[in-house]
Amino acid sequence: MSVVRKTSLSSILIDIILVIGAFISIFPFFWMIVGMTLNPNDVVRGVLIPGKEFVLNWEKVNKTYTVFTFFLNSTIIAVSTVVFGLAVNSLAAFGFEKYKSKIRDQIFNILLVSMIIPQMAIVIPLFRQFAFFKLLDTHAAIIIPSVMSVFIVFFLRQNFKMFPTEIMEAARVDGAGELGIFLRIVVPSMKATFASASIYIFLAQWNAYLWPLMTILSDAKKTLPIAMSSMMRAYTIEYGALMIVVCISTFPILALFLAMQRQFVAGLLGSVK
Amino acid sequence: MGSSIFFKEFMVENKGRFHRYLNRVGWMYIVPALVMYCAFMLYPILSSLVLVTQKWRGFSKQFVGFGNFVRMSGDKIFWEALGHNFLFMAVQIPLMIMLALMLAVILNQGIKKFRGFFRVVYFLPCVTSLVAYSVLFRILLQTNGMLNNLLKDLHIILEPIGWLNNGFWAKITIIMALTWRWTGYNMVFFLVGLQNIDTEIYEAAEVDGASRMRQFFLITLPLLLPVILFSAVTSTNGTMQLFDEPNILTWEGGPSNATMTVALYIYRQAFVLNSDTGYAAALSYVMVFIAAILAFIQIRLMGGKDNERR
Numbered sequence: 001m002s003v004v005r006k007t008s009l010s011s012i013l014i015d016i017i018l019v020i021g022a023f024i025s026i027f028p029f030f031w032m033i034v035g036m037t038l039n040p041n042d043v044v045r046g047v048l049i050p051g052k053e054f055v056l057n058w059e060k061v062n063k064t065y066t067v068f069t070f071f072l073n074s075t076i077i078a079v080s081t082v083v084f085g086l087a088v089n090s091l092a093a094f095g096f097e098k099y100k101s102k103i104r105d106q107i108f109n110i111l112l113v114s115m116i117i118p119q120m121a122i123v124i125p126l127f128r129q130f131a132f133f134k135l136l137d138t139h140a141a142i143i144i145p146s147v148m149s150v151f152i153v154f155f156l157r158q159n160f161k162m163f164p165t166e167i168m169e170a171a172r173v174d175g176a177g178e179l180g181i182f183l184r185i186v187v188p189s190m191k192a193t194f195a196s197a198s199i200y201i202f203l204a205q206w207n208a209y210l211w212p213l214m215t216i217l218s219d220a221k222k223t224l225p226i227a228m229s230s231m232m233r234a235y236t237i238e239y240g241a242l243m244i245v246v247c248i249s250t251f252p253i254l255a256l257f258l259a260m261q262r263q264f265v266a267g268l269l270g271s272v273k
Numbered sequence: 274m275g276s277s278i279f280f281k282e283f284m285v286e287n288k289g290r291f292h293r294y295l296n297r298v299g300w301m302y303i304v305p306a307l308v309m310y311c312a313f314m315l316y317p318i319l320s321s322l323v324l325v326t327q328k329w330r331g332f333s334k335q336f337v338g339f340g341n342f343v344r345m346s347g348d349k350i351f352w353e354a355l356g357h358n359f360l361f362m363a364v365q366i367p368l369m370i371m372l373a374l375m376l377a378v379i380l381n382q383g384i385k386k387f388r389g390f391f392r393v394v395y396f397l398p399c400v401t402s403l404v405a406y407s408v409l410f411r412i413l414l415q416t417n418g419m420l421n422n423l424l425k426d427l428h429i430i431l432e433p434i435g436w437l438n439n440g441f442w443a444k445i446t447i448i449m450a451l452t453w454r455w456t457g458y459n460m461v462f463f464l465v466g467l468q469n470i471d472t473e474i475y476e477a478a479e480v481d482g483a484s485r486m487r488q489f490f491l492i493t494l495p496l497l498l499p500v501i502l503f504s505a506v507t508s509t510n511g512t513m514q515l516f517d518e519p520n521i522l523t524w525e526g527g528p529s530n531a532t533m534t535v536a537l538y539i540y541r542q543a544f545v546l547n548s549d550t551g552y553a554a555a556l557s558y559v560m561v562f563i564a565a566i567l568a569f570i571q572i573r574l575m576g577g578k579d580n581e582r583r
Contacts, residue, residue: 046419
């Protein structure tokens with residue numbers, strides 16, 4: 001009898017822990033939605049009942065800031081990084097994995113070792129490099145240095161290991177060119193891997209803060225994170241308007257996650273197997 | 274079709290030549306990535322070796338040799354910042370791993386319903402951008418903000434807590450924020466690890482009369498150790514590079530540098546305080562050095578585990 005009671009008690013405790021944890025996880029998302037409809041004071045105070053100021057906040061956002069431009073900038077930058085990043089990194093990963101040579105394996109090891117270099121150590125000389133080429137304050141400045149990613153090459157290479165080399169040989173006998181093998185056979189058969197890599201690249205670029213903070217100066221070029229951080233810098237912070245930008249930066253990613261959970265998690269977990 | 278006949282003849286007659294051709298293709302595939310790697314990774318890091326020996330003020334520079342490193346040894350803020358990085362590692366990472374482990378074990382065995390729901394919900398925080406969640410937490414933790422109001426209404430505190438303007442509480446704030454964002458992320462790793470453990474082991478332990486606690490410490494924990502180690506390593510690297518949170522959430526490493534981190538200090542030296550790119554580059558090299566030491570320790574730890582398993 002007592003055993004039964006004990007287990008039911010601990011299972012209630014477990015349920016409580018789970019629910020509290022879930023509440024803490026979800027609450028900020030709920031709050032940012034409510035915050036969009038409140039005046040700045042009520043946002044800070046923590047009013048949790050939707051107010052009537054959404055339209056006013058929306059007008060403020062669009063009068064003072066060009067929020068659609070921020071969204072567009074973020075999207076353009078993230079999407080171009082995905083496109084170029086997939087092309088460059090997947091070819092490299094395929095080259096390393098399926099056209100093995102000693103020298104290239106050694107090069108790959110050097111790449112892996114340099115993964116330990118913190119971003120902060122690279123961005124300062126990189127900044128001078130981009131200043132020299134007069135590329136600061138452009139979208140290209142954000143896209144170009146993020147295209148090649150050692151992590152993505154590594155991730156893709158791990159996955160290409162599973163692609164049977166016999167298929168490539170068979171295709172060669174049938175007269176397929178090397179690039180044709182990659183584009184017509186490998187890419188279509190590894191869509192999930194490419195989806196995971198795309199999500200990873202997109203997310204990293206969409207959320208990027210340090211490098212855009214250093215390179216972007218003009219309002220018209222700002223991405224959502226940079227826009228948010230400069231809104232926080234204002235003398236009087238428009239919290240309601242800020243919440244709108246927070247939502248715009250969060251919910252596309254949230255939708256992406258809910259739509260593609262599998263690939264999303266696989267992309268984040270990377271190559272843990 | 275003609276080409277396939279040609280190909281077969283080609284293969285038979287020119288095996289060596291075909292091999293060289295494939296080797297060329299291999300190079301062609303990696304060259305674009307390699308060029309970008311050299312231009313935006315290798316060249317910057319090597320070129321900053323020159324910077325390390327210079328002192329910059331705006332656009333004028335001056336050769337100082339090892340002067341930057343001498344300056345660093347007496348730079349109180351730098352050492353404090355480094356201390357903060359290690360403090361966050363020492364407190365936040367174990368806390369988060371324990372929480373994540375607990376949630377993972379509960380989700381794996383404790384409940385049957387809503388498992389998928391909770392997994393998704395706990396994962397959500399790491400979907401937010403670092404800036405967005407820093408902004409949210411900064412608003413939430415104002416002195417007259419929501420959390421203080423809630424705690425006062427519940428009579429847990431009498432005076433509002435200075436989450437953002439008291440040195441001690443600001444550190445707690447960073448730890449709370451990091452834990453909020455990353456616990457679910459690590460939990461997913463652990464869940465995957467737990468699902469790989471054979472349930473028969475537990476059944477056998479049950480027969481032998483091992484309690485749930487003993488099962489956890491004697492079966493779950495050792496088998497999960499590689500995954501735990503992996504997430505500790507990832508978190509250590511992340512914490513070493515901590516930048517967004519102290520810059521936005523506790524505002525520029527405040528209050529009075531109480532949450533300053535190495536990465537943020539480097540940024541401020543290069544762009545905010547006195548634009549001394551040389552000193553910032555020297556600090557960066559120290560950061561690389563520390564990261565290398567940490568990586569070395571991590572590789573030893575991971576390698577040791579691998580040997581044991583064999």
